[in-house]
Amino acid sequence: MDLDSENENNDLVAVGTPPEVMHQAEEVCSNLLPEKSRTKYEHVYGKFMEWRRQKKLSSYLSENILLVYFEELSKKYSSSSLWTFYSMLRTTLNLHDGVEIDKYPKLRTFLKRKSDGHLKKKSKIFSPEEINAFLNNAPDEVYLATKVALIMGLMGACRACELSDMKVEDIKDFEGGVIITIPKTKTKIVR
Template sequence: MRNAIPAKLKLEVTLRYLATGDSIHTLEALYRVGRSTISHFLPKVCEAIYKALKDYVRIPSHEDWKRIEHGFRTKWNFPGCVGALDGKHIFSTPTLEWKIIMDGDDNFLSTPEEISAAAQSVTENLLPTKSRRQYDKSYEKFMAWRLEHQTTSFSENVLLAYFKNLDEQFKPSSLWVEYSKLKSTLNIYHQTDISKYAKLLALLKRKSEGFKAKKAKTFSPEELKKFIEEAPDQNHLFNKVAVILGIMGACRRQELHDLKNNNIIDAQETLVVHIMNTKNRIDRTFTVTGKYYHICKKYMILSPDNCNDLNFFVRYANGKCFAQNIGLNTFGQLGKNVASYLGLLNPELYTGHCFRRTCATLLVDAGGDVTSLKRHGGWKSTTVAESYIDNSIASKKKCQIH
């Protein structure tokens, strides 16, 4: 059996790492200790040092941070700096509070703590709650690109160069998404309004010329009828119920996934379904009646008694429901599974958005107007609502001259 590495050697390696910033590869050669071994014991030794010297090694208080920052600001003209380490270059993303300090508060020490906290709280809530991480990720990516190219500007030329770089990685539709996220974050964090950059907008529009985004395919009424009537409940009851609610309610996959038992009310031969916390913050309500009510009711009866605290949709297999929530990706694959059962071409094109598009198409084919379409699907924009309508044969027939 090999002897354990002495505690003294572990301490020597750790102290050299902390003092010089040597890489683990260098430490391996100097001390003849394996890289994986060093990586394993370094954090443990640091923790032991902290425990032994906790009376001397401590996190500065809020007042300490302010005092240190004031010294760097007044003596060395480094505002926002609270420390320096020799031998290491440390890249970090500033917190929202420091962004507020650096971008708009010239006298940090005169700003009461409660005002800074209130400003930080407001700033954190300006971005969409559900997709805030995606917004910050795009912002951090842009800031890293600026650092790599050694620029501190947010000028139009900088943005043009950045989006020219993105053009090699993204489709035109994705470029617009990145633009939207940067427009919000730069406005919030740096008071920079890139919507006024005419050349940048012209670039994005030019890239979009001739581009046709792929859209989810839609099901015809005949295809839906065939699946609901012919697919065996033993294996497809969950799929049927999800299709019924997805199309009748123009539901996104996230909305089907988040549907709770208390969002559905059984009103005798009618199910009243409430869709809450939607992407565009517009709650919707729709009903399920007739034979579709009885299909949904069959699934509800099979739901275990201990599922009250779970989502409406739980795992279904071999004619039984189990007390286990269904993952989001299952709903994303639902359209593909239905298309595969029906033997349709390119089933992969029936994405998680196919039910929402199918609902919009069927509603318009049945004579619904744009107002009804927007109200039923919760769309705010007429243009967006109309983009969900597929070019079905029925809609083409309405345009013919008799």
């Protein structure tokens, strides 16, 4: 699909639309990217657009152009990173240019082939025995705060960012126990 004609189509629609509605629509579109990773999405999109400028590619965005771009990326990045870039480009190209790269079967096949034989890195996690040993043997004088964070993280199923965002006011001490409120959660639901 030709990006210039796509933008012209959007401009033709805009001619009959009041400016305040167009402004509001642009604002809504700018907020469609995930809030926390918006800069990463825009960075990946910007790098792709810069690559296109350097290659002096026309405004027409074909599957072959993306295949060459991802082939170049595959020389520097792992297959899991390529899938991440694909996902970010899929979203940003659709938002900014109206191009749906998820309908490019050769590109998806290319990414799948690059994933063949790729061994994922195993996360380094503590075993239950190691956690118990730490809680029972580490001196409270040094590790009390770490032990509390560990217990709250495990028992409250908290993410690291949720723990670090907690404030003293979020912990209420009662005679029979403690009530902890997690105000800023990833799902935006107070727990």
